[in-house]
Amino acid sequence: MQTVTLPHPNTLIAVEPLDYPNTYDIHTPHRHNYFELMLIETKGGHQFIDFTKHPLQAQQVFIIYPGQVHLLARENAHGIVLQFKKEIFDFLFPLKHHQFYKETPLLKVSPNCFKHLCDLSHTIGHFLKEENPSALAKEKVYSYLKIILITIIEQQGNKSISLEQQNFASTFLSLLEQHIFTKRKVTDYTKLMGLSNDKCTLLCKQTFGKTPLKLIHEELLMQIRRLLLLNQYTLKEIAFELNFDSQAHFSSFIKQVTGKTASDLQTEMLNIYQTTS
DSSP, X not given: OEEEOOSSTTOSEEEEETTOOOSXXXXXXXXXXXXXXXXXXXXXXXXXXXXXXXXXXXXXXXXXXXXXXXXXXXXXXXXXXXXXXXXXXXXXXXXXXXXXXXXXXXXXXXXXXXXXXXXXXXXXXXXXXXXXXXXXXXXXXXXXXXXXHHHHHHHXXXXXXXXXXXXXXXXXXHHHHHHXXXXXXXXXXXXXXXXXXXXXXXXXXXHXXXXXXXXXXXXXXXXXXXXXXXXXXXXXXXXXXTTOSOHHHHHHHHHHHHSSXXXXXXXXXXXXXXXXX
C-alpha cells in the first residue's frame, strides 16, 4: 500500500479541488502522511476511510488523519480539499493536532458554517497562488487555517481542556504513534513521559474518557487491521512485524479485543473494499 506525500516537500499546506489530478493511483487504497480536510459541495460517489464506507453528500466535512487508509471514488462529487502537514501546528499555537481526532471522520455542520469554511478555504488557495509571497502573506494563510480548525473544534463540541491535558494528550498520542510496534504496556509510556501510572490514568480519563491501556489496545488493533488489509503478509509475519512473542499470542489479543479470530478479522477487512467499492 502506497504512502502519499504532499507534492512539494517544503510545503506545509495545499488547497485543491476535489477532482484535482492526483499524482498517485486513486483506484487502490493508500495512506497519506498529512491531514486532509475535505469539504463536499455536491454529492456523488463515496470514500473509504480506514474500514468504513462513506457516501459523499453535499455539505459534508471529512477529516482524514495521517496514516489512515483511504480510497476515494469521486464520481460526480465536487468540493475542496485542504491538505496540511502535522508540522503546521507549530505555527498555530495553542492548537494541537490531537484536538481533531474523533471516532468518526464525518462532521455535520450547518449550511452557514459550511459556506464559511469553503470561503476561508478559497481565500487560503488565493494566497497560495501568489508568487514570492511575503512573510505576512504566509501569516495570513496560517491565520485563516487557524480559524477553520477552531471552527471545526467548536462544531465537534470538544470540551475545553487544561494546558496540562493538552500537553499530555499531544505527547501521549505522539509516543503511541512512534512506539506502538514495540511498546504496549502502560509503564512503557509512563516512563517515557516521566509520570506515575496513577497520574497517566487520571489524565487519560480526563482527556479521552478512556484508560491508557484502552488507548494502547485501540492503536495496536488499528495497526493490525491496516496490515491485514494489505493482504501482503501471513498472520505469522504480521505477528512478527508487531513484535508479538508468538502467533498464538497475536491471535489471542485479536480474539480478546474483537471477539473474532485473526483469519475472520482479515477476511472482514478484505471484504470491506472488495465487495462494496
